Each structure stands twice: as structure tokens, then as C-alpha cells.
Amino acid sequence: MCADVTVLGLGPMGAALAAAFLAAGHRTTVWNRTPGKADALAAQGAAEAVTATAAVTASPLTVVCLATYDAVHEVLAPMAGELAGRTVVNFTSGSPEHARETTAWAERHGVRYLDGVIMTTPSGIGTPDALLLHGGPQSVFEDCRGTLAALGDPVHVGTDTARPSVYDTALLALMWGTLTGWLHGAALVGADGPGGNATATDYTEVADRWTRTVRTFMNAHAPDIDSGHCPGADFPLRLHLMTMDILAHASELRGVSSGLPELFQELTGRAVDAGHGDDSFARLIEFMRKGGPA
Known part of the structure; x- marks a missing residue:
């Protein structure tokens, strides 16, 4: 020591x-x-x-x-x-x-x-x-x-002494993605203004509990990414896409524009169109990588 x-x-x-x-x-x-x-x-x-x-x-x-x-x-x-x-x-x-x-x-x-x-x-x-x-x-x-x-x-x-730097940028992507998604949600629940559906504080109390489920998804999908085998089970990409369409519609109705719903739809839509509608969310990583599926 x-x-x-x-x-x-x-x-x-x-x-x-x-x-x-x-x-x-x-x-x-x-x-x-x-x-x-x-x-x-x-x-x-x-x-x-x-x-x-x-x-x-x-x-x-x-x-x-x-x-x-x-x-x-x-x-x-x-x-x-x-x-x-x-x-x-x-x-x-x-x-x-x-x-x-x-x-x-x-x-x-x-x-x-x-x-x-x-x-x-x-x-x-x-x-x-x-x-x-x-x-x-x-x-x-x-x-x-x-x-x-x-x-x-x-x-x-x-x-490898380079790995912390790579992790740094990857974790920042997670942070900004999470915070932007949280802001989008806060804007949705507060779109009616003070006295409306919920305050950001009320929403965040629920969102904090929801992150436990999100962590479960990440841990379940990580082995799929490593193996390349991505079974959709009870929540395949085609159902993700349907839910994303609902998010996009709700965001439009409530005047919330972050670009996230459209990003989700575009990325997932490409995967579904390529025949991966029954695969899990993990399959999307192939559509993020340069040189991956078009």
C-alpha cells in the first residue's frame, strides 16, 4: 500500500x-x-x-x-x-x-x-x-x-492503459443519453405547465425507480451483444418500434422536441426493415457501427 x-x-x-x-x-x-x-x-x-x-x-x-x-x-x-x-x-x-x-x-x-x-x-x-x-x-x-x-x-x-480513456467517452455517451432522455420525459410530464400532470421532481422520483429496470435490460442484453445472438423474447424490436411511435406521437402533441423519438424510430426502423423485427434491442448495435448494416 x-x-x-x-x-x-x-x-x-x-x-x-x-x-x-x-x-x-x-x-x-x-x-x-x-x-x-x-x-x-x-x-x-x-x-x-x-x-x-x-x-x-x-x-x-x-x-x-x-x-x-x-x-x-x-x-x-x-x-x-x-x-x-x-x-x-x-x-x-x-x-x-x-x-x-x-x-x-x-x-x-x-x-x-x-x-x-x-x-x-x-x-x-x-x-x-x-x-x-x-x-x-x-x-x-x-x-x-x-x-x-x-x-x-x-x-x-x-x-491496456488506453482503455480508461475509451470507457470515459463511452460513459459520457451514457450520461448525456440518459440526461437527455430524462429531460425529454420531464418536458412531457410538465407540458401542461404548473399544476399540470406532474412536476419534474415528482417525475424524477418515479424515473429513479425505473432506472433499476433499465439496468436489468442492459445486463440482459450485454451477453447478446458479445455473442451476436439476440433473441427478442417478449419484447422484440417490432414492439419497441410500435412503442417508439407512441412516444413520437405524444411528443408531437405536447410540443416536446428533442430529436430522440425520431432517432429511435430511424435506427430501429432500419433494423426491422432489414428483417430483425423479432430480435432484441441488442441487435441495434450492428446498425450503429460504421460499416454495419445499411
Whole structure:
């Protein structure tokens, strides 16, 4: 377990990471390229390093949260020798290519490296439900899991350090899709205005319970996607399409326009027209993939 930790980068997220480590009782060293950002953390017990090199040599684990991967390389490259044998967990936002390039650099210099993404805002850091994804050697992750748990829920998604970045964008798609669908629903139930069918708060209480069923659908359909076998059972695509038509009609009548019903109809309609009306919702993934069915 990496009891001592260094944090490089004290923007809003980096500062939140350092504060969470401190709150969990870890001896925390901090450094930022722009002076003056460590004052509040120092008041909480953090040790401010004058140089990045002094910061990384103070702890076996360094957590990096900078603006760009270019900044990461600018900071880390001059002290590759000092980092050899130490662990770096990089939470800087970037692409899968950035992650793989940085991994290659770390391997050349003997740095134990994990690439990660943070699936919350700074205010969520340190809470049990804050999801943090990590990619890289399982052994490196296990060595630091206890320390990383101070930030939230650390999850290892595989040895490929590019995977957290891919998951990041995929989970954002889920978030925006869910929130947009929720907004569409709130607009539908509130279309009559104050005193109408329901408030957004009333609707959301029911929607929150409904998400349990949606999770059941996702877990049931995931093996279908992996196997390519998508039996429709009691809710095949042709019934989905009929229900989508009802949603589109209701939305039109109540003046709600998000584009979602039309998207659902177009995508599902293509699958049904291609002969997949008796398949499950999972079959639609083939009509989303580039080069898939037209």
C-alpha cells in the first residue's frame, strides 16, 4: 500500500485529489507549476515541494493531474531517472493514443505506470460513489488500491492503459443519453405547465425507480451483444418500434422536441426493415457501427 503520495497539478481537480488524500490521513506532498495554489492545502497539512523533482522523490506514488499530456511530458521527462521504480498514476484528460504514448515512455524508463480517468467533478472526489477508472498492470494497481480508495471507488478496467480513456467517452455517451432522455420525459410530464400532470421532481422520483429496470435490460442484453445472438423474447424490436411511435406521437402533441423519438424510430426502423423485427434491442448495435448494416 502506498501510504505517502505526491500530487502534481493543483487545478480544481488536482487540489480536490490532494485534499482527499489528506483527509484520509496520507502524508501528501504537492507541487504546481504556478506558485501560490498550495496555500489552502498546506494549511490542511500538505507539504509543498519547491520543484517537481523534490515532489516525486518524496513519495513512492505520484498522482498527476495536469492540463494536457504535453504538460505531463514537459514535467515528467526531465526527471525520468528519479521516477524509475516509482509509481505514477496519471489522471490527465486525453485520448487513447496519449495514454499509449505515455505508457511507452514509462516502460522505457522503468516507471510503474497507470493511466486513469475520473468520472466525477471535483466536489465528488472523496465520496464512496466517485468512480475512478485505471488501466495498466494489475500488480501496480493492487499495490496502490488502498491509497487510491481515498479518492472514491478505484476500478481496474484492464492492462491496456488506453482503455480508461475509451470507457470515459463511452460513459459520457451514457450520461448525456440518459440526461437527455430524462429531460425529454420531464418536458412531457410538465407540458401542461404548473399544476399540470406532474412536476419534474415528482417525475424524477418515479424515473429513479425505473432506472433499476433499465439496468436489468442492459445486463440482459450485454451477453447478446458479445455473442451476436439476440433473441427478442417478449419484447422484440417490432414492439419497441410500435412503442417508439407512441412516444413520437405524444411528443408531437405536447410540443416536446428533442430529436430522440425520431432517432429511435430511424435506427430501429432500419433494423426491422432489414428483417430483425423479432430480435432484441441488442441487435441495434450492428446498425450503429460504421460499416454495419445499411
